[in-house]
Amino acid sequence: MSKKNSNIIMLLITGLLILAAYILGIGCPIKYMTGISCPGCGMTRAVFECFHFNFGAAFYYHPLFFTLPVIIIVLLLWKRIPAHAGNAVMISCIAAYLATYVIRLFFLKDTVVAIEPEKGFIVRIITGIVRN
Numbered sequence: 001m002s003k004k005n006s007n008i009i010m011l012l013i014t015g016l017l018i019l020a021a022y023i024l025g026i027g028c029p030i031k032y033m034t035g036i037s038c039p040g041c042g043m044t045r046a047v048f049e050c051f052h053f054n055f056g057a058a059f060y061y062h063p064l065f066f067t068l069p070v071i072i073i074v075l076l077l078w079k080r081i082p083a084h085a086g087n088a089v090m091i092s093c094i095a096a097y098l099a100t101y102v103i104r105l106f107f108l109k110d111t112v113v114a115i116e117p118e119k120g121f122i123v124r125i126i127t128g129i130v131r132n
Contacts, residue, residue: 007075018044035120037113039101043068045112061112064100067093 021029022044030038046065049058058065074081074089104113117123 007078011072011075031114031120033121035117035123036115037101037105039097042112064093064096067096 017029021027021032026032027044028038028041030036031041040062042061043065046058046061047068049055049061050065070089071093074086078086101113104110105115
């Protein structure tokens, strides 16, 4: 299987898993399991808001929502673009996501991104085992 086909398959699988988690009410699987938001938390809701042309709400849910199409295009065209350009885009996006995550998590009163391990599935399971 070519790298392009494997990238497309991975993108489709990831998209389907995210959609399934959203439909099942799990939302972010990382936040569901740990109670701690991930750097991409709010992205699914931001994308859905974009589909409704509600860009203000999309920005609220994740201020980097506009980078998602860029990342997808770079991944799909990975073999056709110069390696340094693809790497630069991906490293820039990772840095932007991490910086945004830290700012939202520690410096803003953000209702989307939170540290609440007591609400995570893992802590609830451990607490349930310890109580019994």
